[in-house]
Amino acid sequence: xxxxxxxxxxxxxxxxxxxxxxxxxxxxxxxxxxxxxxxxxxxxxxxxxxxxxxxxxxxxxxxxxxxxxxxxxxxxxxxxxxxxxxxxxxxxxxxxxxxxxxxxxxxxxxxxxxxxxxxxxxxxxxxxxxxxxxxxxxxxxxxxxxxxxxxxxxxxxxxxxxxxxxxxxxxxxxxxxxxxxxxxxxxxxxxxxxxxxxxxxxxxxxxxxxxxxxxxxxxxxxxxxxxxxxxxxxxxxxxxxxxxxxxxxxxxxxxxxxxxxxxxxxxxxxxxxxxxxxxxxxxxxxxxxxxxxxxxxxxxxxxxxxxxxxxxxxxxxxxxxxxxxxxxxxxxxxxxxxxxxxxxxxxxxxxxxxxxxxxxxxx
Numbered sequence: 434x435x436x437x438x439x440x441x442x443x444x445x446x447x448x449x450x451x452x453x454x455x456x457x458x459x460x461x462x463x464x465x466x467x468x469x470x471x472x473x474x475x476x477x478x479x480x481x482x483x484x485x486x487x488x489x490x491x492x493x494x495x496x497x498x499x500x501x502x503x504x505x506x507x508x509x510x511x512x513x514x515x516x517x518x519x520x521x522x523x524x525x526x527x528x529x530x531x532x533x534x535x536x537x538x539x540x541x542x543x544x545x546x547x548x549x550x551x552x553x554x555x556x557x558x559x560x561x562x563x564x565x566x567x568x569x570x571x572x573x574x575x576x577x578x579x580x581x582x583x584x585x586x587x588x589x590x591x592x593x594x595x596x597x598x599x600x601x602x603x604x605x606x607x608x609x610x611x612x613x614x615x616x617x618x619x620x621x622x623x624x625x626x627x628x629x630x631x632x633x634x635x636x637x638x639x640x641x642x643x644x645x646x647x648x649x650x651x652x653x654x655x656x657x658x659x660x661x662x663x664x665x666x667x668x669x670x671x672x673x674x675x676x677x678x679x680x681x682x683x684x685x686x687x688x689x690x691x692x693x694x695x696x697x698x699x700x701x702x703x704x705x706x707x708x709x710x711x712x713x714x715x716x717x718x719x720x721x722x723x724x725x726x727x728x729x730x731x732x733x734x735x736x737x738x739x740x741x742x743x744x745x746x747x748x749x750x751x752x753x754x755x756x757x758x759x760x761x762x763x764x765x766x767x768x769x770x771x772x773x774x775x776x777x778x779x780x781x782x783x784x785x786x787x788x789x790x791x792x793x794x795x796x
Contacts (some may be wrong), residue, residue, distance in 0.1 A: 557784045571600060636670050636687065
């Protein structure tokens with residue numbers, strides 16, 4: 434009897450152990466749920482990029498507009514690609530060049546342009562409806578003296594290795610008879626009188642251009658108590674390209690521009706503009722202005738698509754583009770070499786300059 438009971442208990446224990454060694458469908462499902470990696474879904478939904486039908490970018494005409502349009506064409510795909518990785522699918526990037534600097538500012542104000550690559554002078558005029566997000570960086574230059582003679586002795590001006598967030602405005606004398614006479618006087622150590630510069634034909638840019646108008650106006654005021662509207666012979670150019678063409682043709686004697694402009698137009702001087710000698714042989718500086726904070730990338734406060742998240746994405750995208758080989762080729766059209774985050778107060782000095790110019794002009 435004991436043997437029968439012992440045998441029964443043994444069989445029962447075997448069945449229990451076998452059952453413990455096998456998973457039921459419910460147990461298997463529970464274990465699968467515990468060991469399967471988490472998916473990218475949350476509460477049954479999948480995160481997707483925000484779609485934007487069009488993002489518009491306005492450029493100021495500091496170079497020939499056709500040249501800017503051609504050079505910046507790759508920016509469309511570069512920006513789409515970077516923003517796609519930051520949560521935005523952009524169907525179309527539209528690039529335009531304003532007829533003048535103010536046209537881009539007005540477009541930002543109206544919200545018809547979302548992003549503007551504009552100089553500091555233009556930004557502070559339209560900062561009620563535009564917001565700066567980035568400042569351009571450029572290579573420093575081999576010349577940075579306040580004395581134009583130092584620049585003339587140390588030609589050609591070349592790029593330096595360090596990056597800077599500011600640049601100089603310069604007053605260039607061309608190959609005309611008057612231009613050469615003024616350069617000779619400066620290089621011999623003589624001071625120019627207001628009559629000297631007033632007798633010359635000047636080439637300036639629009640009134641919101643820092644290098645092409647604002648800082649030259651301050652230079653005139655500091656030296657002679659005068660400003661650009663008080664000059665007898667002034668031509669306003671629509672771009673620096675056309676201004677250099679006039680200088681090369683002898684139609685104007687003086688040109689106000691940014692410090693590395695002669696480097697940008699060195700080839701055009703002997704090809705497109707038809708000069709036989711180099712731009713370094715045929716031009717000299719007769720004036721150097723104080724440092725100017727670099728160009729901005731600004732966004733419209735009235736844009737229908739710009740919000741804080743997109744501003745953050747745009748900052749990251751443009752900084753990354755500025756660090757890439759292909760991106761550097763695109764932004765080189767403006768002599769930009771990269772970007773860093775900016776704040777509105779960076780342009781306080783520009784505001785002071787604008788205020789002084791307005792006061793000068795109203796007198």
